[in-house]
Amino acid sequence: MSTHSFRSKRATIRGSIPSKKSARRMVPYAGLLKRAYIYLLEHDPSVLSYEAQPFSLSYQVGTRIAQYTPDFRVIWKQERPRLVSCAYQACISERSSLAQWTAAQLWCAQHEHDFALVTEETLRPHHALLINLEMLAVHSFSPVPPQTYDYVIKVISSIDGPFSPTELVQRTPQLHAFQTKSLIWNLVYRGELLTDLTQPLHFHTTALIWKGTQSTPQPSPPELP
Incomplete structure (x- = not known):
């Protein structure tokens, strides 16, 4: 099955996962990538806590102001906090996505955070x-x-x-x-x-x-x- 077919059929799966590391007792997700990443965050001992959709960023696109909400903000034991966005490999070169991630990277540079992009390829290991x-x-x-x-x-x-x-x-x-x-x-x-x-x-x-x-x-x- 191709990545595109997998994404189109299953990316809309929604639910929530019980959490011991989030302020929310149940962490909601939309799509398989986010669900998988939540499981990894819950399991990884180097993760102190995390937030799903922690806040929205405003950025300019031409003459209008757009909003972008990162998927996660992760607090680590020995690393800087990190904003994380989950996206399928086929979508990472879309113009709208690039603008969102550029805004997230600029915010991270100003607030001593790192930025990470999680795709099906980065989760494969x-x-x-x-x-x-x-x-x-x-x-x-x-x-x-x-x-x-x-x-x-x-x-x-x-x-x-x-x-x-x-x-x-x-x-x-x-x-x-x-x-x-x-x-x-x-x-x-x-x-x-x-x-x-x-x-x-x-x-x-x-x-x-x-x-x-x-x-x-x-x-x-x-x-x-």
Whole structure:
């Protein structure tokens, strides 16, 4: 399927994603690029916070004044704040887009910010990670009874070395298998269970490590734009 066809059929997808880093409890998105970038912002530990559509900029086009609203403003731990715009590769050379991004770059230069453009090409190195994050996010905000959490963590802490999700299900007979599975993905999303999220997750073969017994650093995903 061509990029143009993909964009025309799916760019209007809308929704919202629960957030732990935005002032909004639910962050709205319009289009697959924005949705993917929100997942990466939520996952990246170097991101302190972010805003979707933080403010509008005024800029001149001929004799009229136009408005442009960046898609995100991102606050990092060790980098300057960044304005981010999401656009498909086929659209980046359009005259109207170039004028908007020039206005954003000028604002950034005056306010000690950086500017980044996110396309499907810049997200391509994160493909496997994004598939995992979208799956894990389904389980990430499911309520977990304290007694269930304590029971599972006690079992996890008794395991010496890596284990698979299937093994943990077998070691928690007091819970329904589906309940344990959902809690496992919840703990992975929250970073309490560690695994290489740049590789496809599999219930039988994925190796998990409890953060309390981590002995080796996890591989880092490609740098976030």
